[in-house]
Amino acid sequence: MAGRIRVGDIELAFREWGEGPVTVLFVHGNLASKDWIELAAPHFPRGVRTIAIDWRGCGDSDKPVPAPDFSNYSIARHADDMLAALDALKVDFCHLATHSTGGIISTRMILSQPDRFGRVLSLSPVGPQGIDFPPEKSAFFGRMKADTALAREIMATTAPSLFAPETLLPNPGPARFLPQVTAGDGARALLFNRIVDQVSGVSDGIWFGTPDTLTKEARSGELKARMGTIRHPHLVVWGVRDGVIAEADMKEMAHLMPDCRFVAVPGIGHSMNLEAPELYAGYFGAWFGGLAK
Known part of the structure; x- marks a missing residue:
């Protein structure tokens, strides 16, 4: 099922899969969408x-x-949107599955309304630490926005196991210093191509706002200082080939949060939900399956 819900003065699009007494909200990452779990x-x-x-x-x-x-x-605005969307959908209690920047959004949701949430499955999350983007890295998002081929290459590096290793090349020269990629065959390649097409349509508030707000979160240190108060059970799953999220941040979450497990998965990059959807579904089922609510 798919539809739209009004949240304040805007409408948000949503999709649903399955039914039953257990509800899980998936919060996607930056430059992404709800479609990232459709194969899983x-x-x-x-x-x-x-x-x-x-x-x-x-x-x-x-x-x-x-x-x-x-x-x-x-x-904080994205977190408030998600909370308002749950209100509109009449979901009083649920669990959370997050990917990348969805992780820090979920942190703000939990700290805002702790009794509303249960377990959290965090796939390669931006943790409460945030990410500090120096000016040259923030400016790089503008280059991606202006260059569809470059955006595709960067998106490919977030899902490296989808591509033949020899196509993920190092810098061949100043004209193009990011990996050249060739997608494989099948449903995962088709979804990847659609996701790349979606990227070209995201708002400037995403292209430029996300690195800005993640930097503000990192420099404020507010959420990192509150990690010890987050008692919701977390399973943090991180791909060993992830070039976006630092393993040290994942280990720090597991160390400082009272109920947090960290699992490192070989052969996978930043986006297990795209790269190995059945494997992602296995972690999802092990974490959420069989719960009473």
Whole structure:
């Protein structure tokens, strides 16, 4: 099932898979969408209703013009959107499955309404530490926005196991210093191609607002300082080939959060939900399957 829900003055798009007494909200990552779990969702266990919602500015959701300070695209704003969407869907309690920047969004959701959430499955998350983007890395998002081929190459590096290793090349020269890629065959390649097409349509509030707000979160240190108060059970799953998220951050989450397990998976990069959807569904089912609610 798919549809749209009103959250304040905008509408957010959502999809649902499955039904049952257990509800899981999937919170996607930056430059992404609800579609990132569509190949995994058919393998989720019975008795679980999974809801995925596009952030404002992403996928099929509305794309409001960003404020000069990106305040309407902050991590806190995305978290508030998700909470309001759950209200609109009449979901009083659920569990959370997150990917990448969805991880820090879920942190703000949990700290805002701790009794509303149960378990959390965090796939290669941006943790409460945030990410500090220096100016040259923030500016790189503008290059990706202006160059579809470059955006495709970068997206490929987040899912390296989908591509023949010899096509993920190092810098061949100043004209193109990022990997050249060739997609494989099958449903995963088709989804990857559609995801790349979606990237070209995201809001400037995403292209430029996400690195800005993640940097603000990192430099404030607020969420990192509160990690010890987050008692919700977390399973952090991270691919050993992940070039986006530092393993040290994942280990720090497992060390500082009272109920957090860390699993490192060989052969996988940043996006297990794209690279190995059946494997991702296995972790999802082991973490959420069989719960009473």
